[in-house]
Amino acid sequence: MAPPRRREVFDVCVIGTGAGGGVMIDELTRAGMSVVALERGPRLAHADFMAHDELTNIIRGTGFAPKLKETLRRSETETAQPRHFSMIGQCVGGSNVHWGAMSWRLRPDEFKALSQDGPVEGASLADWPVDAAEMAPWYDKAEATYGVAGGAVHNALRPGRRYPNPPHPPRSGSQVFDRAVRKLGYTPFPTPIAVNSRPYRNRAGCTNSGMCVMFGCPVDAKASPIAVGLPRALATGRLDLRPQALVHELAIDETGRIRAARYLDAAGAQHEVRARQFVLAGGSLGSAHLLLMSRSGRFRDGLANGSGLVGRNLMYHVLPAVYYRHETVTRGWLGPVSGQAIDDLHASDPARGFVRGAVITESYPATPIVYASSAGGLWGAALKDYLRQFNHVHALIGIGEDLPVHGNRVDLDPTHKDESGLPVWRITHAHHANDLKLKAYYEGKMREIATAAGAERSWVVDMTQGSTGHFMGTCRMGTDPEKSVLDRWCRSHEVNNLWVVDGGCFPTSGGYNPTLTIVANAYRVANRFVREARRLNLR
Numbered sequence: 001m002a003p004p005r006r007r008e009v010f011d012v013c014v015i016g017t018g019a020g021g022g023v024m025i026d027e028l029t030r031a032g033m034s035v036v037a038l039e040r041g042p043r044l045a046h047a048d049f050m051a052h053d054e055l056t057n058i059i060r061g062t063g064f065a066p067k068l069k070e071t072l073r074r075s076e077t078e079t080a081q082p083r084h085f086s087m088i089g090q091c092v093g094g095s096n097v098h099w100g101a102m103s104w105r106l107r108p109d110e111f112k113a114l115s116q117d118g119p120v121e122g123a124s125l126a127d128w129p130v131d132a133a134e135m136a137p138w139y140d141k142a143e144a145t146y147g148v149a150g151g152a153v154h155n156a157l158r159p160g161r162r163y164p165n166p167p168h169p170p171r172s173g174s175q176v177f178d179r180a181v182r183k184l185g186y187t188p189f190p191t192p193i194a195v196n197s198r199p200y201r202n203r204a205g206c207t208n209s210g211m212c213v214m215f216g217c218p219v220d221a222k223a224s225p226i227a228v229g230l231p232r233a234l235a236t237g238r239l240d241l242r243p244q245a246l247v248h249e250l251a252i253d254e255t256g257r258i259r260a261a262r263y264l265d266a267a268g269a270q271h272e273v274r275a276r277q278f279v280l281a282g283g284s285l286g287s288a289h290l291l292l293m294s295r296s297g298r299f300r301d302g303l304a305n306g307s308g309l310v311g312r313n314l315m316y317h318v319l320p321a322v323y324y325r326h327e328t329v330t331r332g333w334l335g336p337v338s339g340q341a342i343d344d345l346h347a348s349d350p351a352r353g354f355v356r357g358a359v360i361t362e363s364y365p366a367t368p369i370v371y372a373s374s375a376g377g378l379w380g381a382a383l384k385d386y387l388r389q390f391n392h393v394h395a396l397i398g399i400g401e402d403l404p405v406h407g408n409r410v411d412l413d414p415t416h417k418d419e420s421g422l423p424v425w426r427i428t429h430a431h432h433a434n435d436l437k438l439k440a441y442y443e444g445k446m447r448e449i450a451t452a453a454g455a456e457r458s459w460v461v462d463m464t465q466g467s468t469g470h471f472m473g474t475c476r477m478g479t480d481p482e483k484s485v486l487d488r489w490c491r492s493h494e495v496n497n498l499w500v501v502d503g504g505c506f507p508t509s510g511g512y513n514p515t516l517t518i519v520a521n522a523y524r525v526a527n528r529f530v531r532e533a534r535r536l537n538l539r
């Protein structure tokens with residue numbers, strides 16, 4: 001079926017083509033629906049990923065989100081300042097294009113943090129309306145589609161199961177880590193990573209060609225919507241993909257259903273697209289931003305915001321990090337982002353003085369120019385000596401569960417506008433005291449690992465203030481319309497033809513990188529969506 005012409009009505013309009021949107025587009029087009037996908041960023045080509053331009057991608061942050069404008073503050077009493085904080089991708093494929101591809105399942109208790117550890121004062125812990133058993137088949141599907149590479153040793157989370165791809169050969173830094181953690185009695189295993197360790201389902205194996213995280217993959221070995229779902233969706237002939245379409249309003253009809261998405265094209269011209277169902281997948285920041293911009297007489301505080309929770313409970317993980325200098329050359333900045341991990345210290349244990357936990361990964365430290373620019377005014381022989389250390393710097397990074405806090409949020413900045421004249425999003429965020437205790441605990445454990453590795457010296461790297469690429473919350477799902485924005489199927493409690501399928505639906509963050517869960521959850525929702533459509537239940 002050919003997609004409808006511009007003035008016709010699509011079955012589905014998907015806004016955002018990243019991790020969540022990519023799955024929905026793929027599954028719904030393959031189920032026979034006509035889909036229009038509106039993406040604010042451009043469609044990048046493999047050639048765009050050949051240049052390893054650190055200045056553009058990392059230091060200036062303009063490679064993947066050239067037009068991003070945002071403001072940041074720590075509390076509601078401060079005036080937010082313009083700052084480039086979010087390392088997100090605004091392009092076809094979303095942040096999923098330049099991600100690191102570490103691919104984890106949440107632990108069963110991470111879906112039930114409130115029941116296990118709550119309530120915690122100052123936090124808005126909640127249980128997910130789904131559990132690990134319901135998610136398991138969708139994790140299987142996500143791992144298979146993304147071609148996750150991993151070892152057979154780990155996994156309490158997938159007992160007795162092999163990953164679709166074998167692990168990558170260990171790099172020297174992984175071997176140093178492996179020996180160190182074994183000395184301490186821990187059980188290391190290859191980090192599960194959605195990077196092909198061999199050719200897999202028409203995608204090439206990783207060539208270890210160069211920088212990976214913060215860069216697109218020139219050979220599609222790293223999984224993402226542009227490597228996996230979107231080519232299949234385009235091949236159906238049912239997808240109308242519109243890059244550089246910045247959606248600024250979801251317009252409703254007299255019954256309170258969404259009638260149309262209004263967007264600006266690259267030239268600033270106004271367009272409107274009509275559909276029966278709307279899937280919002282703009283990422284935790286982008287989705288809340290659009291809902292809050294879509295005000296009307298019926299929805300004065302933003303679309304689907306009767307609970308007042310749209311934008312609230314924004315989470316971005318706490319990232320304890322320790323770097324160490326070791327005689328072994330590592331070159332951890334080349335190739336996949338992480339080789340080895342341990343999870344022995346993950347389980348929540350209030351006796352440690354905090355709740356929830358983190359995974360510890362042997363990870364990439366800095367890229368060359370980023371490292372050089374951290375020299376801090378050194379000159380001459382001292383600078384040369386500093387630069388010579390570069391390939392000896394090993395990194396340990398934890399992904400720690402941060403607690404949801406009602407005051408941590410994204411909303412509309414009252415002063416600052418983007419180049420189209422739209423209000424930019426304003427991030428208000430401060431870590432809960434529990435997050436900081438968790439961070440200090442894992443930093444201590446990482447220092448012990450560095451010492452066991454025979455590090456010449458080790459140091460803590462503070463990643464709480466810089467920037468982040470993990471965003472969760474802002475449209476949490478739940479069973480109670482007063483305490484959540486979405487139902488258990490990621491469908492709005494209030495607006496019948498609105499679904500939000502991205503990291504925004506997370507009630508809590510878990511202590512792992514989030515994207516495999518976003519992808520698995522999108523498969524779960526897509527399956528429901530298609531079944532409801534076939535039963536004619538999508539009104």
Ligand SMILES: Cc1cc2nc3c(=O)[nH]c(=O)nc-3n(C[C@H](O)[C@H](O)[C@H](O)COP(=O)(O)OP(=O)(O)OC[C@H]3O[C@@H](n4cnc5c(N)ncnc54)[C@H](O)[C@@H]3O)c2cc1C
Nearest residue numbers: 016018020040094100101102247282286469502503513515
């Ligand atoms: C450097 C980096 C490394 C990372 N490494 C990992 C990792 O190793 N493992 C892991 O699990 N996760 C990792 N992540 C996080 C991962 O990329 C995100 O969790 C994931 O991509 C989020 O998916 P999403 O669907 O919520 O949003 P996204 O993938 O960000 O997609 C949202 C899309 O919506 C578009 N959009 C937003 N608003 C609008 C609008 N109004 N109109 C039109 N389009 C709109 C955006 O342009 C974007 O393309 C990393 C992120 C970064 C930045």
Ligand code: SF4
Nearest residue numbers: 206207209212217335
């Ligand atoms: S290291 Fe491998 S997965 Fe990463 S960008 Fe290069 S080829 Fe792609």
